[in-house]
Amino acid sequence: MARLLASRLIEAVAALLLMSVLIFFLSRIIGDPVALLLADGATEGDRQRLIAELGLDRPLLQQYLTFIGNALQGDFGRSVAAGNRDAFEMVMSRVPASLGLAGVALAFTLAVGIVLGVIAAVTRGTPFDVLMRLIALLGQSIPSFWLGIILIYLFSVHLGWLPTSGFGGWQYYVLPALTLGLFTLAAVTRLVRASMLDALASDYVKLARIKGLAEATVVLRHALSNSLIPVVTFMGTFFATMITSAVVVETVFAWPGIGRLAYESILSRDFPVIQVVVLVITAFFILANLVVDLLYLAIDPRMRSRG
Amino acid sequence: MRNLSFNFALGLLALFVLTALVGPYLVQHDPLQGSLRARLDPPAWAEGGSADHLLGTDRLGRDVLSRIVEGARLSLAVCAVVIGVAGTVGTAIGTLSGYVGGWLDRILMRLVDLALSLPVILLALLLAAVSEPSFTNIILVISFVLWSQYARMARGETLRVKNEDFVDLARTSGLGHARIIFRHILPNIAPSLIVVATLQVGVVIILESSLSFLGVGVPPPNPSWGAMVADGRSYVVTAWWVSLFPGIAILLVVMAVNIIGDALTDRLNPGLRRNDG
Numbered sequence: 001m002a003r004l005l006a007s008r009l010i011e012a013v014a015a016l017l018l019m020s021v022l023i024f025f026l027s028r029i030i031g032d033p034v035a036l037l038l039a040d041g042a043t044e045g046d047r048q049r050l051i052a053e054l055g056l057d058r059p060l061l062q063q064y065l066t067f068i069g070n071a072l073q074g075d076f077g078r079s080v081a082a083g084n085r086d087a088f089e090m091v092m093s094r095v096p097a098s099l100g101l102a103g104v105a106l107a108f109t110l111a112v113g114i115v116l117g118v119i120a121a122v123t124r125g126t127p128f129d130v131l132m133r134l135i136a137l138l139g140q141s142i143p144s145f146w147l148g149i150i151l152i153y154l155f156s157v158h159l160g161w162l163p164t165s166g167f168g169g170w171q172y173y174v175l176p177a178l179t180l181g182l183f184t185l186a187a188v189t190r191l192v193r194a195s196m197l198d199a200l201a202s203d204y205v206k207l208a209r210i211k212g213l214a215e216a217t218v219v220l221r222h223a224l225s226n227s228l229i230p231v232v233t234f235m236g237t238f239f240a241t242m243i244t245s246a247v248v249v250e251t252v253f254a255w256p257g258i259g260r261l262a263y264e265s266i267l268s269r270d271f272p273v274i275q276v277v278v279l280v281i282t283a284f285f286i287l288a289n290l291v292v293d294l295l296y297l298a299i300d301p302r303m304r305s306r307g
Numbered sequence: 308m309r310n311l312s313f314n315f316a317l318g319l320l321a322l323f324v325l326t327a328l329v330g331p332y333l334v335q336h337d338p339l340q341g342s343l344r345a346r347l348d349p350p351a352w353a354e355g356g357s358a359d360h361l362l363g364t365d366r367l368g369r370d371v372l373s374r375i376v377e378g379a380r381l382s383l384a385v386c387a388v389v390i391g392v393a394g395t396v397g398t399a400i401g402t403l404s405g406y407v408g409g410w411l412d413r414i415l416m417r418l419v420d421l422a423l424s425l426p427v428i429l430l431a432l433l434l435a436a437v438s439e440p441s442f443t444n445i446i447l448v449i450s451f452v453l454w455s456q457y458a459r460m461a462r463g464e465t466l467r468v469k470n471e472d473f474v475d476l477a478r479t480s481g482l483g484h485a486r487i488i489f490r491h492i493l494p495n496i497a498p499s500l501i502v503v504a505t506l507q508v509g510v511v512i513i514l515e516s517s518l519s520f521l522g523v524g525v526p527p528p529n530p531s532w533g534a535m536v537a538d539g540r541s542y543v544v545t546a547w548w549v550s551l552f553p554g555i556a557i558l559l560v561v562m563a564v565n566i567i568g569d570a571l572t573d574r575l576n577p578g579l580r581r582n583d584g
Contacts, residue, residue: 274432
């Protein structure tokens with residue numbers, strides 16, 4: 001188990017390093033680092049200072065080490081678009097809003113998805129099951145940026161029930177969380193339905209029935225608790241999907257998170273900020289997968305004995 | 308029920324491909340050229356609409372229907388090239404990895420895991436930040452993310468096939484490695500790879516349109532469906548048709564592909580999928 005843990009950790013660090021190499025490679029070799037990292041009004045003196053600071057006249061490997069060294073101290077340079085603010089601080093100040101939205105969306109997705117999946121499995125073959133599967137299919141096919149716009153049109157403009165965009169009380173969470181969660185909701189529903197069907201046909205459920213347990217106990221206690229393991233294994237993927245879809249959804253709803261910051265900094269060509277956003281989101285993405293791997297180890301004892 | 312939806316999906320997909328191939332020759336209006344007198348005209352059936360612009364016009368007076376038809380061609384082109392590139396690279400790496408085995412297999416599979424652990428939209432944003440958006444860039448970014456799925460599938464299937472009797476027989480009869488791979492392994496693993504490719508069509512369309520929506524995809528004035536939705540976003544209250552119709556086009560194509568992909572998975576690899584029927 002310790003070996004497995006160690007190899008997971010090494011993989012996580014390797015993925016982050018790969019992303020840092022990509023950022024470095026793209027900015028120093030394909031792009032022009034001086035143009036990318038300096039504001040438009042920079043003087044010749046600023047240029048020389050940046051070249052000396054980042055060692056742009058030195059060999060590439062040395063430049064990369066400088067880049068990583070600075071990055072480890074949270075120093076990614078200053079924003080070229082937002083009044084010279086520290087790029088790292090700018091990104092971190094946006095993290096709570098994004099995590100809040102992703103958290104609400106994930107909670108909503110799991111709660112509703114598990115209920116729908118169980119009902120669909122129990123009512124297999126009935127019109128309700130067909131309807132659930134249709135909704136799951138729709139959820140996996142709707143582009144989220146378009147869904148967001150349609151929801152705003154329906155619920156904010158047309159019906160006037162909810163705010164169109166922005167950040168505030170719970171009303172502001174409803175539409176963005178729904179948009180962010182629908183794809184995952186569809187996935188959770190399908191997953192729970194499929195593993196419930198497996199579980200309901202299994203020997204231990206048959207045994208529980210033979211023992212004469214009430215149907216509700218059989219379904220909830222015996223079948224459901226075992227069907228949740230695949231959901232846990234996919235949680236990391238779900239959370240990671242949400243963090244990346246956040247770029248699109250936060251843009252549509254003007255949500256003040258890192259996703260929207262990513263979009264804004266692309267528009268204003270603010271490279272110092274872009275590189276932090278990309279690294280931070282990648283870190284969350286990797287962390288989410290890592291946490292789930294560990295959780296899985298804790299839940300399923302069979303995994304512990306494997307190397 | 309299953310057959311009905313499968314046939315329906317197949318019909319939709321055929322319509323999409325047909326539209327992409329011949330549609331642009333049939334439409335009346337130039338998808339890139341607008342008329343200032345026809346800005347934000349509503350669709351034919353709405354108040355103030357005319358049969359001249361069946362689905363209305365956008366803010367530059369360009370015909371929405373013509374742009375959707377032209378956009379179909381663009382989407383199909385992106386799908387074909389990405390799946391060609393990612394499929395070839397991924398299959399080559401996966402087959403090699405599975406066939407050779409040993410340390411090469413371990414290294415290549417670690418690479419695959421790494422590629423799967425990077426968030427795609429961000430890679431595209433990064434690339435867009437250092438270079439101008441272009442057709443080539445979008446192909447590169449999406450292929451960079453998707454090749455790993457073919458590699459994984461090709462490796463697993465190669466491992467399954469390579470110890471079968473007919474491969475042993477080919478080997479003992481003195482056939483070279485290249486011959487064995489091309490004659491005996493690839494034809495046998497092709498069905499699974501085709502399923503991966505089908506399921507990816509939907510992913511590619513969603514990715515391309517999301518990136519174009521964010522302004523880092525196919526550059527304007529090319530009528531990408533995603534960019535059209537973005538265009539109409541600011542007018543959604545007064546001119547809903549500009550965003551609505553391209554979004555429906557994306558939804559229909561992706562849904563059709565998902566239905567077909569699911570059905571193919573069931574038919575070709577009954578064991579591959581969980582109990583979903």
